[in-house]
Amino acid sequence: MQFTTLLNISIPMIQAPMAGVQNWRLAAAATNAGILGSIPCGMLSKEQVVAEIEHFKAYASGPYNLNFFCHEMPELDPYQQDKWKKKLASYYDELELTPSDDMGILRRPFDREMAEAIAPYKPPVISFHFGLPDTELVEFVKSWGTTILSSATTLEEGIWLAENGADIVIAQGIEAGGHRATFTETKLESQLHTRQLVTILADALSVPVVAAGGIASHHDVTMMHELGACGTQIGTCFLLCDEASTSLVHRDALKSLAEPSAVTNVFSGRPARGIENRLMIDLNFINEDVPTFPYASAALTPLRAAAEKQGCGDFSPLWAGVNRQGCMEVSTQEMVEHLWNVK
């Protein structure tokens, strides 16, 4: 089946799910523009996910992609938390804040309860990050007729995803903004550029492959199709769009181009790409004392909030891919037309 027919879209492009910077508004605008709009659900309760679906359906009539994380949820380790708080103590002093044990909103994996809550909607598409949920849940989701997507950062991950229920595999190159989708023991240094990953996955897999990472122009989109991709998934380019809820400090950093992007684990415990800032540099980008994902973010939330109030992004995860040249302050519709070269 044709890729666009499979996803019920007219342009073979996916607006990447981006937790923390968008909701149904961007997704609805993307779907209305002819691509697949995505709703990031990794940090939402089941009631919030249902509300997102309802809002989306009120504003768009086409398909949508619900995006969930599917990491292992480890026990909270008080020793790790203690060490982490000590590492952040000087920043708490500087901003005159008192540390607390509040875990706030954590990234939670997709589970049976969430699946039951969304089952009545039979979502057309669900994408997972960090692998796939267990077989029983994958089968439950498939019983709704839902198309399943997941991201691979290596050839081995791509093969595993295709063999374990992914109908479409997203080739997430090292250029991509946000969390690396990696779910196997893979060294960051050995991860491939989008071009290389698309080529080897398109060659090896019988399911459609979507290119993601650093795609910022119509030329980039065309090149990915020439390399064998059936579609593209684009995130960073949409961050300045009118319908995104990207914060002011994040928008300023995206526009300035002064700092490069880098991969760091300091904001969550897992490697992710964002614009370089003070916390990343101070803690040397990849730091062994950072609590296991997803527990690192809790102690950073008050620092981030206090600094952002002063217009400062020192403690904010400024997720972005390597290529910010394509970011524009336009509507999502205009961005899609620009990327697909609609005359």
Ligand SMILES: Cc1cc2nc3c(=O)[nH]c(=O)nc-3n(C[C@H](O)[C@H](O)[C@H](O)COP(=O)(O)O)c2cc1C
């Ligand atoms: C701000 C931001 C947040 C992201 N959050 C998510 C997320 O919640 N779930 C997910 O599967 N991918 C997330 N990603 C990764 C995207 O799915 C995609 O791989 C990436 O945006 C592609 O690279 P690009 O940003 O260079 O276009 C995020 C990316 C960015 C830039």
